[in-house]
Amino acid sequence: MRAGFQRQSLVLASASAARRALMAGVGLTVDLQPADLDEEGVRQANPDLGPADMAVRLAEAKAVAVSRMRPGVLVLGGDQILDDDGEIVSKADDLVAIAARLRGFRGRTHHLHSGAALARDGAVFWRHVDTAALTVRDFSDAWLATYLEAEGTALTDVVGGYRLEGPGAQLFSRIEGDYFTVLGLPLWAVLDALREQGVIAR
Structure with a gap:
């Protein structure tokens, strides 16, 4: 049952358990319907977009893809891009690749861009992106081995090879930006937009 302050149905066009948990955590019920989207095709079709703009474009x-299948329903799309000195980083295929990636991040700062968009009947009417800077500490190889063993292949589901809400928080010496942005959604801006649309009470 939706909380009393949620006035309209909302569909989340994402397979991300973290995004769904974020919405549930603030008392919102969403219908989860992942978009059948060729993300690599979208990237190739927009070669001039930087990482932050690409996060919004994918969102x-x-x-749009899900709202075309759900007439009249408000749909929230979200996407996150990992930006390593201007290079867009994709999810790793296995733990060997994740280990190499995390070693490459060691002692350096990378950025996460979390984009969001609202659409109805195939048309986007709101979009937003927020960015966080994450500085990885100079961890030991022994710590990394323990971390990979503890987290396992679930790390292949997250682009950076870490979950900030789990042991991955120990990777960092400093984070500048919003916690929710790191988790994958510019939550404050999304909530403001939902209030504007009358989905939740002001």
Whole structure:
């Protein structure tokens, strides 16, 4: 049952358990419907977009794809891009690749761009992106081995090879930016937009 302050249905066009948990954590019920989207195709079709703009573009594409299948329903799309000195980093295929990636991050700062978009009937009417800077500490190889063993192949589901809400928080010496942005959604901006649309009470 939706909380009393949620006035309309909302569809989340994402397979992300973290995004769904974020919405549930603030008392919102969402219908989860992942978009059938060729993300690599979207990237190749927009070669001039930087990492932050690409996060928004992918969020828009997800929202549009699902809203076309759900007439009249408000759809929220979200996407996150890992930006390593201007290079867009994709999810790793296995723990060997994740280990190499995390070693490459060691002692350096990378950025996460979390984009969001709202669409209805195939048309986007709101979009937003927020960025966080994450500085990875100079961890030991022994710590890394323990971390990978503890987290396992679930790390292949997250682009950076870490979950800030889990042991991955120990990777960092400093984070500048919003916690929710790191988890994958610019939550404060999304909530403001939902209030504007009358989905939740002001």
